[in-house]
Amino acid sequence: MxxxxxxxxxxxxxxxxxxxxxxxxxxxxxxxxxxxxxxxxxxCANNSGVFRVGENQYQVSTRATWELGGRAGAKRMALEEATKHCAESGKSVRLLKSVENYGHFEGGTVDLTFSCE
CATH class of the missing domain: 1.20.5 (Single alpha-helices involved in coiled-coils or other helix-helix interfaces)
Structure with missing residues (x-):
């Protein structure tokens, strides 16, 4: 030993x-x-990542439980992801459509459609 x-x-x-x-x-x-x-x-939070849905149109879907801000937290994450995506090409975000929902178990969800200009 x-x-x-x-x-x-x-x-x-x-x-x-x-x-x-x-x-x-x-x-x-x-x-x-x-x-x-x-x-x-x-x-408690996730996002789909940015994917292309049309000519210069993109979408990101996010989810955040109440601990991370619920619907407001999901929208913040979606806007951050969209801004980052557009900034990579030296452009800014133009919001086209935002669909927001809230459920007890899934928290806040946001589907954000945007373009880069």
Whole structure:
């Protein structure tokens, strides 16, 4: 059995093999908690990405639960995505149509149709 050491490399007689296992368990629990928190937050919002629906016409669909602003959060995300898409070609967004809905389980949804000018 190796001699227990502290992080500085010095011998630490108070640290046992069980102490190392406790630290490992706490570390793994912390990692699992962080991962599940990120998964929960990312499941609260999504978007379809921008896709072309006509000549210089694009659409993006977004969804956000109430934790992320519901309908207002979904519209913000849709406008951000549209602005980013148009900015990549040095143009600005022109909003053509916006369809907004809200449901208890799915949160706010927005279908945004736009052009870049």
């Amino acid at each position: 190796p001699i227990p050491e502290d992080p500085s490399g010095n011998f630490n007689p108070r640290q046992s093999a069980r102490g190392n296992n406790d630290k490992t368990a706490k570390y793994m629990l912390r990692k699992a908690l962080i991962f599940s928190s990120i998964s929960f937050i990312s499941a």
